[in-house]
Amino acid sequence: QQQVKQSPQSLIVQKGGIPIINCAYENTAFDYFPWYQQFPGKGPALLIAIRPDVSEKKEGRFTISFNKSAKQFSLHIMDSQPGDSATYFCAASNPTGNQFYFGTGTSLTVIP
Amino acid sequence: DTGVSQNPRHKITKRGQNVTFRCDPISEHNRLYWYRQTLGQGPEFLTYFQNEAQLEKSRLLSDRFSAERPKGSFSTLEIQRTEQGDSAMYLCASSMRQGVKHTEAFFGQGTRLTVV
Numbered sequence: 001q002q003q004v005k006q007s008p009q010s011l012i013v014q015k016g017g018i019p020i021i022n023c024a025y026e027n028t029a030f031d032y033f034p035w036y037q038q039f040p041g042k043g044p045a046l047l048i049a050i051r052p053d054v055s056e057k058k059e060g061r062f063t064i065s066f067n068k069s070a071k072q073f074s075l076h077i078m079d080s081q082p083g084d085s086a087t088y089f090c091a092a093s094n095p096t097g098n099q100f101y102f103g104t105g106t107s108l109t110v111i112p
Numbered sequence: 113d114t115g116v117s118q119n120p121r122h123k124i125t126k127r128g129q130n131v132t133f134r135c136d137p138i139s140e141h142n143r144l145y146w147y148r149q150t151l152g153q154g155p156e157f158l159t160y161f162q163n164e165a166q167l168e169k170s171r172l173l174s175d176r177f178s179a180e181r182p183k184g185s186f187s188t189l190e191i192q193r194t195e196q197g198d199s200a201m202y203l204c205a206s207s208m209r210q211g212v213k214h215t216e217a218f219f220g221q222g223t224r225l226t227v228v
Contacts, residue, residue, distance in 0.1 A: 043118075097143070099160060100205075102156075
């Protein structure tokens with residue numbers, strides 16, 4: 001059973017566009033929601049993370065929007081660049097942090 | 113380099129052989145996780161350690177898999193009698209737990225296992 005559902009599976013945008021990746025969860029005990037970026041053959045790299053006490057967090061060109069009542073969160077990439085082409089994973093964990101549940105990933109392609 | 117380090121980066125083995133992977137976490141991190149990732153999928157939890165204690169194991173961790181973290185520092189993941197279905201990227205991550213709070217988890221580059 002997928003604890004975190006992620007969409008879309010793949011996304012193609014033009015340079016400068018704003019790709020949006022969405023995730024949804026069911027377990028209301030989750031209290032930490034990170035996003036990871038992964039390039040082929042590499043491990044996931046932590047991009048940005050949010051806790052449910054805020055509705056939005058911005059770091060550079062990356063923004064997380066969080067909707068606690070809908071149990072959804074999304075990643076927005078402003079002014080996307082070809083170097084942003086990668087697979088993005090959302091994840092969630094509960095307060096014990098004993099494991100992270102990952103979405104199935106979104107393959108992003110930014111066309112120059 | 114103060115990140116999570118995994119060795120080897122790649123391993124090709126014949127079916128039925130045993131393999132062992134090593135993970136060196138970020139030095140001050142007391143939590144260490146092992147995940148498995150197959151092509152086109154997100155990482156799947158295998159097990160985690162708090163210091164030297166293995167506190168949780170996934171059902172994915174069959175009896176052919178064993179993980180250790182002696183002295184709460186580096187960790188090893190051993191797969192006995194490898195099967196072709198074990199072919200995957202094995203990822204290690206570490207984080208810090210202080211009281212009721214835990215910090216972000218940082219992943220290593222992974223070990224790509226191919227069983228032929």
